[in-house]
Amino acid sequence: ETGVTQTPRHLVMGMTNKKSLKCEQHLGHNAMYWYKQSAKKPLELMFVYNFKEQTENNSVPSRFSPECPNSSHLFLHLHTLQPEDSALYLCASSPGILYGYTFGSGTRLTVV
């Protein structure tokens, strides 16, 4: 374990389902991130939270809804997803921009 825990590790959901991804860190980091990794494409930043405030939304569709109730937890709520949203979703945290990032193991999402 890296110190950033993501659950679940695998998720299969239908296009009409609602599900949530969870990310937890107890490293004392102030910034948390959601990244998406699709097949054959570089990692893409989705959202950034700094001290529980969203500071970046990288033009992500509204069917992805992040939530950061405290600096240790980050959620990604999913609803009415499309098959092309199938990807690996990675959470990361960092003390700050010029410090190293710690990544979770990711959630492998399949939308059917």
Next chain:
Amino acid sequence: KNEVEQSPQNLTAQEGEFITINCSYSVGISALHWLQQHPGGGIVSLFMLSSGKKKHGRLIATINIQEKHSSLHITASHPRDSAVYICAVIPDAGGTSYGKLTFGQGTILTVHP
């Protein structure tokens, strides 16, 4: 064209060989990361550097800010080094926006016994 380009995209080596993976970027940066991703998806941060050279065990990372280029070297490669190696930069945009990592497409390394 991606702001971060890695080469080669695929690399196959025999155990014991010296390996070099290259990363070129087209923007000014604050720092550059080398990341390792194993099958299954988890990512480990290997290095973060903004100048010069860093070494950790058999891994060496160098960066030339003027040439906008970084290399990751693996000495005495081993099958357990097989993974995807990803270069990522933090563009020097100024301000206080966090998490602006821009990623290369990754280099798939396979080391055979």
